[in-house]
Amino acid sequence: MNVLVTGSNGQLALTIKALFDENKKGINFIFKSKTELDITSSGNIHEFFDNNTLDYCINCAAFTNVELAETKKEEAFTINSDAVKNLALACKKQGIVLIHISTDYVFDGESCKPYKETDPTNPINVYGSSKLEGERHIMANLEQYFIIRASWLYSVFGHNFFKTVVKKINNNETMSVVNSQLGTPTSCEDLARFIFFLIYSQSRDYGLYHFAPNGETSWFGFASYIASHYKSDLIQPVGSFKTQARRPQYSVLDNSKVKAIGANIRNWQIAVDDVVIKYKEGLS
Numbered sequence: 001m002n003v004l005v006t007g008s009n010g011q012l013a014l015t016i017k018a019l020f021d022e023n024k025k026g027i028n029f030i031f032k033s034k035t036e037l038d039i040t041s042s043g044n045i046h047e048f049f050d051n052n053t054l055d056y057c058i059n060c061a062a063f064t065n066v067e068l069a070e071t072k073k074e075e076a077f078t079i080n081s082d083a084v085k086n087l088a089l090a091c092k093k094q095g096i097v098l099i100h101i102s103t104d105y106v107f108d109g110e111s112c113k114p115y116k117e118t119d120p121t122n123p124i125n126v127y128g129s130s131k132l133e134g135e136r137h138i139m140a141n142l143e144q145y146f147i148i149r150a151s152w153l154y155s156v157f158g159h160n161f162f163k164t165v166v167k168k169i170n171n172n173e174t175m176s177v178v179n180s181q182l183g184t185p186t187s188c189e190d191l192a193r194f195i196f197f198l199i200y201s202q203s204r205d206y207g208l209y210h211f212a213p214n215g216e217t218s219w220f221g222f223a224s225y226i227a228s229h230y231k232s233d234l235i236q237p238v239g240s241f242k243t244q245a246r247r248p249q250y251s252v253l254d255n256s257k258v259k260a261i262g263a264n265i266r267n268w269q270i271a272v273d274d275v276v277i278k279y280k281e282g283l284s
């Protein structure tokens with residue numbers, strides 16, 4: 001089986017790559033970075049898909065800077081929407097299963113209970129709107145797809161909130177963190193293992209899934225939990241920050257559909273414990 005992973009320098013793709021040795025099981029993963037395979041180039045995508053026999057495409061490529069998306073709207077839509085349509089069409093032409101990652105930011109955050117896949121979307125920022133349009137292109141053009149909405153991704157790789165918090169703690173800097181937005185921190189490793197589960201089981205339960213660990217917290221709760229591993233009291237709560245992009249106040253994803261197809265789900269704190277250990281090992 002051949003599996004293409006796009007956006008291979010991003011944190012999710014790097015996590016897939018790190019786990020891939022222990023998860024090979026006869027699968028050939030092909031990792032392509034933005035410079036090697038730009039998903040906005042329809043010509044390059046079709047050429048690559050025509051010249052390689054692929055079974056799955058895991059699209060980890062995206063415009064993920066939520067703040068910058070507000071001023072770079074066109075670029076955000078080109079990558080998160082137009083390019084995703086390209087990928088969907090190329091997958092359809094070759095009979096490839098597309099595994100695409102989307103976001104909790106397709107919701108407005110007005111709910112007070114975890115969002116199900118069937119709940120109405122209503123993004124309140126450019127990033128969320130562009131990701132939602134990407135989802136719609138896939139649904140309109142392809143049958144064999146998994147769209148996995150995830151939230152608050154972190155890992156030992158790339159840039160993410162977890163690493164920012166640990167760096168501040170290591171530098172002995174205090175950090176003010178919002179306590180008014182609720183969601184679920186998600187380890188890229190847990191998400192990667194769900195993706196492996198779909199591929200190894202050759203699941204045909206195509207469609208839209210909300211992937212999240214069990215539980216919910218605020219960004220302050222997340223940061224405080226990380227800090228507790230370092231015996232640090234440098235994290236302070238703050239009600240809100242002035243940002244360009246509006247954020248949903250509540251974006252917890254209901255993971256019951258993912259559980260119903262047999263995937264393993266942990267509590268978010270246990271996943272943080274693991275990543276802290278990995279991060280400390282990496283630094284030693």
Ligand SMILES: NC(=O)c1ccc[n+]([C@@H]2O[C@H](COP(=O)([O-])OP(=O)(O)OC[C@H]3O[C@@H](n4cnc5c(N)ncnc54)[C@H](OP(=O)(O)O)[C@@H]3O)[C@@H](O)[C@H]2O)c1
Nearest residue numbers: 007009010011012034038039061062064101103150152153
């Ligand atoms: N991060 C989160 O908290 C979060 C939450 C929910 C959902 N998601 C979704 O999860 C997925 C993975 O996110 P992530 O955190 O791993 O993102 P990431 O670390 O920002 O990685 C995204 C990667 O995509 C690459 N890329 C950008 N434009 C591209 C293009 N035109 N062609 C090919 N590659 C391109 C980027 O390359 P450059 O760096 O060189 O531009 C980067 O390596 C994304 O779909 C994201 O929307 C993320």
